[in-house]
Amino acid sequence: MSESRLFKIIYYLLDKGQASAPELAEICEVSVRTIYRDIDMLSGAGIPIYANTGRNGGIRLQDHFVLRNAVLSEKEKQEILMGIQSLSAIQYPTADNILVKLGAIFQTTQSNWIEVDFSRWGSVQEKEQKVFCILKQAILEREVIQFTYYFSCGNRLRRDAEPVKLLYKDRSWYVFAFCPDKSDYRLFRVSRMKEIILTGKTFEMKAEGTNFVLPMPEDWGTLLQLELNFPDECSYRLYDTFDESVILKTESGYKVQVALPENEWLYDFIMSFGDNVTVIRPEHLKENIIKRFENALQHYRKEQ
Template structure:
C-alpha cells in the first residue's frame, strides 16, 4: 500500500511540481507525519524532492526532473514506448501525441533516441479511401455503447446476407481485422471480417449481455474430418506466397527450383481457390482427387472465357 502511495505522490509532483503536505494527507487519508516519512523515503530512493516552509511552502520536485529508471527501468520504458508505437494499428488514435508526452515523462536521454524505427499500417495497398477507418470507429462506438448492429455481410463464397449482431470486440488476427459478436440469425458467436462488411448500421436497441464468451482466436474451428495428407510442389518463384499461406513446418526445399508442402491440410473451397491462384506454379502430387478438382475448376474457367 505504501509503495502505491509513494508512486502516486511522485506522479502528482510530476504533474503539479508542488503540493502541500496537508493536501497529500487529505488525499491519501493519512497523517501529515506519514506524508513527511514518505517524502524522506522518496528522497532516499534518489528522487530530487524537497520541502519549503512559509506562505508558498510545500513539497517540491526539482524543475528539471523527469521520471527515470529509479521508478521504471530503461527496459520497461522501452517496452511502454514500443507498445505506444504499436497503437498506430488503431485508426484515429493520436499515437504521436501520447508517445511525445511519455518521452518527456521518461528519461531525458530517450528523446534523443531514434523514435521512428517502427511503423505499422494495415490499410490496403490498393485502397485510397477512409472507409475502413470509418467502419472501425463505427464498430468501436457500437461496442462501447453496447448497441445492436445490422450488417450487410458477404460470405467467403460471395453470398450477401443481412446479419443482426451483438458486437463484443474487434480482433486483429494474422493479416485482417475482424468483428467478434453474437449473430442473432445464426444464434452463435461469429467472426466477421471487416473487409467483407458492405454496410453497417447501429440500431437503437441495447445489445444483450453474455456471461461466458468463448475466445474467437483459438484455432478449434478446423474440420478434422476434412484433413487430408497432401504433397504439393511449388515453383520457387512463388516462394513468398507459399510462406504467407502455409505452415512453415510443412514447407521443405525440394531442389533449387521447387518447394514442397507436405502434411495434413483441410480441403475446402478456400483451399482450392488458393491453389488456383498459384496458376502454373503449383503441382499436386498427392492426392489425385485434389488434382482432378483443380482440373475441373480450370476447365470451367476456360469454358467461361470461350462462351
C-alpha cells in the same frame, strides 16, 4: 482497463493539481464509478494518489510526485512509450498527444519505430480507417453493430453482432463477435463486412466471451490434409503463405504438406499457380480443379 486512460488521469492531475471524479469522468468519457476503479488501480500500482473529502476536496497526487521518479524503470518507461507509439501507428485517437506528454514527463524520447496502414492496395484509406473506428467504438462501448456480410459461397446476409475483439490472422482482419442469429460466437472477416453501422443498442459481455476457443469462420469449410508439389520458382509464394515447417525442399522443387479448409480461397490459391503446382492428395481436390479449369476453358471459347 485502458492504460492510456490511466496515464491521462495522471497527466491531468500533474497539470491541474487536483480534480473531482465527475470532472475526470467527463474528460475520459467514462462513468464516475469507472474513475474510482481507476484510482484504486493506480493506488494499488504504487502511485501516490488519494481523494480528499469536503467542500474543497478532490482527487490529487502526493505533493512533489513526479512520474519519472515512481516505480517505473528506464526500460519500463521505454516500453510504455513503445506501446503508445504502436497505438499512434494505428491512428488511435489522442495517442500522439499522450506520447508527447509522457515523453516530457519521463524526460525521454521514443523513436518512431512502427507504422501500420490498415488500408489495402488500391483502396481508399480514409474509408477503411472509418470502418476500424466504428468497430473500435462498438467493442469499447459494448454496442451492437449491423452489417451486410458476403459469404464465400456467394450469399450475402444482413447480420447483427455483439463484437468482442478485433483479430489479425493470416494477413486478414477479423471481428470476433457473438451472433444472435446463431446463438454462438463467430469470426467475421472485416473485408467482407459492408455497410457497417452502430445500432445504438448496448449488450452485456457473456461469460463465455471472456474465455473462449477461437472458432473458424463459419464459411471456411472442412479441413483437408493436402500434399502439393511446386517447382523452385514458386518458393517466394510458398513462404509468403505457409509456415516453413510445412515446406520441404526436394530435388525438383518443394513439397507442401498442410491442413487447410476446403473453400473458394483454397481453389483460387491452387489454381493461381497454373501448371506450376501438382496436387498429390486428396484425389477429389485434383478432380474438382480439373473441372474448374475445363469450365473456364469452355467459358472463354464461348466468348470467341
